Each structure stands twice: as C-alpha cells, then as structure tokens.
Amino acid sequence: MHYDRFEDHDMDYVMTRPQDFAQIMNEYPQYTAAYMGKFLQLIKKQTTTINPPVKAVVQLGDLVQGVAGNAALARQMNRGVVDLLHATELSVPWVLAKGNHDVSNSPGQPEAWEEVIRPFIEGQVGKPIDSGMYTYKLGENVEFFVLDQFFSVDRNRPESEMVAFLEKELKNSSAKYKFVMTHQPVIPVTVRSWHLLSGIRRPVTDPKLRTRFLNLLAKHKAIVLAAHLHQYSVVSRNTPQGNIVQVMINSVNRSLTPPEPKNMSTEYKGGAWVDENPEWQPSNQDVRRKILEEEKKHVNKFWIADLPGYAVISIDDSKGEVMMNYYNGFSEVPYQSVSLTELQQLKK
Structure with missing residues (x-):
C-alpha cells in the first residue's frame, strides 16, 4: 500500500535517490492522504458483511514507502502506519508480509521494522515471527x-x-x-x-x-x-x-x-x-x-x-x-x- 507522508522523510537524503524522490513527490503521500484511510474503512466494512465471515486480512508487503532517510523518521513512519491499522479497528487479525520498501536500503529502515512493525504483527498473530x-x-x-x-x-x-x-x-x-x-x-x-x-x-x-x-x-x-x-x-x-x-x-x-x-x-x-x-x-x-x-x-x-x-x-x-x-x-x-x-x- 506504500503508506507515506512528507514529514516522514529527510528530503536531503531522498534527493540522492531519484526514483524514490519522484515517487514521494508525485505519488505516495498524496495517495495516502486521499485514499488509504477510506480504503481501510472499506476493507473493514467487507470483513463485517461478506459471507462466509472474513477470518483475517492479508497484506503482502510494502506497507510503507520507506526511504525515510534516518532512524528517527523511519520509526515515525512505521508508527504512523501502525496507528492507522489500529484505528481501523478490525475484528480480525492482520497477517503481514515484509516488502522490500519496508526494509529498504535506507538508514534505520530495517531496524524500524524490527522495533515497530514486528511487534505489531506478533500482537496480531499471537506468536513470535x-x-x-x-x-x-x-x-x-x-x-x-x-x-x-x-x-x-x-x-x-x-x-x-x-x-x-x-x-x-x-x-x-x-x-x-x-x-x-x-x-x-x-x-x-x-x-x-x-x-x-x-x-x-x-x-x-x-x-x-x-x-x-x-x-x-x-x-x-x-x-x-x-x-x-x-x-x-x-x-x-x-x-x-x-x-x-x-x-x-x-x-x-x-x-x-x-x-x-x-x-x-x-x-x-x-x-x-x-x-x-x-x-x-x-x-x-x-x-x-x-x-x-x-x-x-x-x-x-x-x-x-x-x-x-x-x-x-x-x-x-x-x-x-x-x-x-x-x-x-x-x-x-x-x-x-x-x-x-x-x-x-x-x-x-
């Protein structure tokens, strides 16, 4: 889904990565702001209305855009998406896979996944991962x-x-x-x-x-x-x-x-x-x-x-x-x- 916000990036660092810079300036923060919250509410609605009842929601990686640029901003980005998932208030667990953007080759990104995303998944599935x-x-x-x-x-x-x-x-x-x-x-x-x-x-x-x-x-x-x-x-x-x-x-x-x-x-x-x-x-x-x-x-x-x-x-x-x-x-x-x-x- 590539959750993203401009304030979650060290833009001086992002400018050293042209492809990511273009995506961040032109795509993912805008899509996140305009559509992601509404999309998650639709997913929630479907979990309550579809028969047979939905038992879990699977997300297949690239939960975040990544490329924050430093460890503090990487943690901030991950906390933002975890807060959004919690706020959706699903009655079924999220089952998440790790994507390359989630642990992109950017300072602090792999550590932020371990510190923020991993505990969230473990809380959802009730076991170490x-x-x-x-x-x-x-x-x-x-x-x-x-x-x-x-x-x-x-x-x-x-x-x-x-x-x-x-x-x-x-x-x-x-x-x-x-x-x-x-x-x-x-x-x-x-x-x-x-x-x-x-x-x-x-x-x-x-x-x-x-x-x-x-x-x-x-x-x-x-x-x-x-x-x-x-x-x-x-x-x-x-x-x-x-x-x-x-x-x-x-x-x-x-x-x-x-x-x-x-x-x-x-x-x-x-x-x-x-x-x-x-x-x-x-x-x-x-x-x-x-x-x-x-x-x-x-x-x-x-x-x-x-x-x-x-x-x-x-x-x-x-x-x-x-x-x-x-x-x-x-x-x-x-x-x-x-x-x-x-x-x-x-x-x-």
Missing part, C-alpha cells in the same frame, strides 16, 4: 506460510533458508488449504522478471534450488499470494508435482472511482516481453529472455492488468474449492471471480 518468516493457522484447515522478502539487503538471508523453512513447515502442516505469502512473486509475470530465485538481483549458487522450491509448492498444493509489481495477475504454472497457482495484488489506489483495467493481457509472451521493451535494463536482457522463454513452456493460464484493488478468497470445504473474487479499486462488486482450485487442476 522470527524476522518476517512465520506460519499462521486459521482454524484447523487453513494455514499461511509467510516468507521473508529476500530482496533488499536488510539481513541478507540466504534463499536456501526460505526453501528449508517451507520444506519443514509444509511437511508438518495438517491444514488442507495452504497459502504461501510472499512479497516478491514466485513466477515471473512481467518483462522485469523479478521473482524469487531468479538469480538477477541475488546470485543463486545452487542451480537446482528453484526446481526444488517449485516442486515443493506444487506437491503441497500451496496457493501463492504475491505483490511487488503493482499489477493484478493470476497464473497457473505446471511442474512435475502439479500446478502452482499464483495471485498477485496491488492496492495502491489512485481514485475513489473503480478503475477500468489497463494493459489487460491473457498472453504469456515470455521472451517477447524483453524484445518489446529493449530499454529496460539492457545489461541483463539475455538472462531475462532465457528465463521467460523457459517459464512460457510451463504456463497453463495467465492474465495480467494494471488494476489496483483487493481480493476476497473464500473456501467451500464441502466442495473442496477455493474461490477468489477480485474487486477493482473501491468497488464492492467483484470485477472477476476465479476458481483457484480449477487452476490447480488445469492440464497443459
């Missing part, structure tokens, strides 16, 4: 497996720890329905090819680690909930152990009027995305083209759009079906309804 990698169970049948962000250098945690964590926790889980929460996607769905174990931002020393990771998710039928790329996307991707279904959400609202989708596509173009966007990081074009062409071979179903909003995921245990309704912007009527269970069962 390590440094952002934890599990949370809803009743007997539903469990979340929340990953650290493995992107910015806050703790520089090796990605093998992520796979080891999931191997242990998924094996030990008695839940019928499993959801892996990760800020950075598992399956690449844009030209940037930003996804876990891509080897682009962080070298991967074990070339078999991603295959092990994907097969693990498919074996346990874990549905992936992701964010990071500011797009709405759903993809079904096959592995030898079955399909992985990934849902990607963006909740940076720019209007109170429910938006129409922009750049909607149902074609997973693979390497053609790179050829169509040669200006994006030409230094790693060949690597990204190879990755995306390989992924294309395994994609069963795909769509993507610039369409901020929120999703409601419901489970009908009598049918063994997981459904997702996606709402565009502030709409209270679903834009799209998708059976995630059907996507798990698709054949190439």
Whole structure:
C-alpha cells in the first residue's frame, strides 16, 4: 500500500535517490492522504458483511514507502502506519508480509521494522515471527506460510533458508488449504522478471534450488499470494508435482472511482516481453529472455492488468474449492471471480 507522508522523510537524503524522490513527490503521500484511510474503512466494512465471515486480512508487503532517510523518521513512519491499522479497528487479525520498501536500503529502515512493525504483527498473530518468516493457522484447515522478502539487503538471508523453512513447515502442516505469502512473486509475470530465485538481483549458487522450491509448492498444493509489481495477475504454472497457482495484488489506489483495467493481457509472451521493451535494463536482457522463454513452456493460464484493488478468497470445504473474487479499486462488486482450485487442476 506504500503508506507515506512528507514529514516522514529527510528530503536531503531522498534527493540522492531519484526514483524514490519522484515517487514521494508525485505519488505516495498524496495517495495516502486521499485514499488509504477510506480504503481501510472499506476493507473493514467487507470483513463485517461478506459471507462466509472474513477470518483475517492479508497484506503482502510494502506497507510503507520507506526511504525515510534516518532512524528517527523511519520509526515515525512505521508508527504512523501502525496507528492507522489500529484505528481501523478490525475484528480480525492482520497477517503481514515484509516488502522490500519496508526494509529498504535506507538508514534505520530495517531496524524500524524490527522495533515497530514486528511487534505489531506478533500482537496480531499471537506468536513470535522470527524476522518476517512465520506460519499462521486459521482454524484447523487453513494455514499461511509467510516468507521473508529476500530482496533488499536488510539481513541478507540466504534463499536456501526460505526453501528449508517451507520444506519443514509444509511437511508438518495438517491444514488442507495452504497459502504461501510472499512479497516478491514466485513466477515471473512481467518483462522485469523479478521473482524469487531468479538469480538477477541475488546470485543463486545452487542451480537446482528453484526446481526444488517449485516442486515443493506444487506437491503441497500451496496457493501463492504475491505483490511487488503493482499489477493484478493470476497464473497457473505446471511442474512435475502439479500446478502452482499464483495471485498477485496491488492496492495502491489512485481514485475513489473503480478503475477500468489497463494493459489487460491473457498472453504469456515470455521472451517477447524483453524484445518489446529493449530499454529496460539492457545489461541483463539475455538472462531475462532465457528465463521467460523457459517459464512460457510451463504456463497453463495467465492474465495480467494494471488494476489496483483487493481480493476476497473464500473456501467451500464441502466442495473442496477455493474461490477468489477480485474487486477493482473501491468497488464492492467483484470485477472477476476465479476458481483457484480449477487452476490447480488445469492440464497443459
């Protein structure tokens, strides 16, 4: 959601980071002031009116914009968003994942997450959460497996720890329905090819680690909930152990009027995305083209759009079906309804 206020930044520091400077001057403080409080009240309303009753609200990282510039302002920013979440007064817990902006490479930002955001999450889920990698169970049948962000250098945690964590926790889980929460996607769905174990931002020393990771998710039928790329996307991707279904959400609202989708596509173009966007990081074009062409071979179903909003995921245990309704912007009527269970069962 990128909570932000101008007073939470050392602007002299921000000016040394041109991309962040542009976002802070032109986007996130304005969106926060105009829309975020109203959006959270809509989320609260939905938790009280939807049937079956909502049991938790999941937020998939980049809770704050970050890049405060010093430790005091980083804590101030985080306290501001925690106060806002408390003021929303949900009757159900927040389940939060860590995003790269939450622990951005800015003075004091990782420490502020540990000091302010981490205790908030622990209060919501009622257990220690390590440094952002934890599990949370809803009743007997539903469990979340929340990953650290493995992107910015806050703790520089090796990605093998992520796979080891999931191997242990998924094996030990008695839940019928499993959801892996990760800020950075598992399956690449844009030209940037930003996804876990891509080897682009962080070298991967074990070339078999991603295959092990994907097969693990498919074996346990874990549905992936992701964010990071500011797009709405759903993809079904096959592995030898079955399909992985990934849902990607963006909740940076720019209007109170429910938006129409922009750049909607149902074609997973693979390497053609790179050829169509040669200006994006030409230094790693060949690597990204190879990755995306390989992924294309395994994609069963795909769509993507610039369409901020929120999703409601419901489970009908009598049918063994997981459904997702996606709402565009502030709409209270679903834009799209998708059976995630059907996507798990698709054949190439």
